[in-house]
Amino acid sequence: MPELPEVEVLRRSLEGHLIGARVERVEVRDARLREPVDRRRLSSRLGGQSLERLRRRAKYLLIDVTGDHTLIVHLGMSGRLTLAPGGHPLEPHEHVSFYLDTGRRLCFRDPRRFGLVLTLPTEDVAADRRFRDLGVEPLGGEFDGACMMRLAAGRRGPVKSFLMNGRLIVGVGNIYAAEALFAAGIHPRRSVARIGAGSWHRLAESVRTVLGAAIEQGGTTLNDFRDGDGSPGYFQVSLSVYGREGEDCVRCGRQIRRVVQTGRSTFYCPGCQR
């Protein structure tokens, strides 16, 4: 479900409700996520602590708490993190619940259990194996066409795989890779070795523009994305190619195609993307 825009929308929507709140209790009902949830660590590191800051790195949500620890949440494919009244009935697949002194409950639910909930000492986050090899933030100041060109130097393989390689660039998943390539007029199968400076510049701009627009519109809700307040996003109506196989291209009128690339669907316009 969630790529960078969805996690950023989630972060922004939760921030106002969570900063300053204290965790009274953590309940783990099903510890079997992508990695087993460490119940005792979660409780001892979060219990009684206040939430101080919400950050995002790649598709991870990072919540710094007093006591110098950080709660790390990754939504995987089907995860959600929402606020509910403390006594509200459990959501389906609500595997982890954080009971707050505001009378509300932060609910982590994840039917497919590809998500992640863990804590680390704040000072250890950057060097942790999950974070140390992450690539550049596409909305950060250092990301531009020249940066992409450097990252692509000496590489081969299709540009779509390059865009989705989290060791190079983070946060761009299957939806936004397709949308950015459409916006830049680049065919998803084009080899990175055959992209010139002008195209890299356009692609970098497209990535930033698409991600930024998606954030402004509350993310993409295809099935189940919700922000912290339970509100869906609206960017799905702005998608030009993703999920639109057989429809007419908004720009040139030709039919959008779907192909499979490294096991995943790729949508593109054969007229606009070369």
Next chain:
DNA sequence: CGGGCGGCCTGGAGGC
């Protein structure tokens, strides 16, 4: 070393 692919899970959609 880098790229491709299967596997991890469950649920929803669509075909028969």
Next chain:
DNA sequence: TGCCTCCAGGCCGCCC
């Protein structure tokens, strides 16, 4: 209605 297959927004590790 029910059963089967396919497909899904991410990521890791194995294989070549």
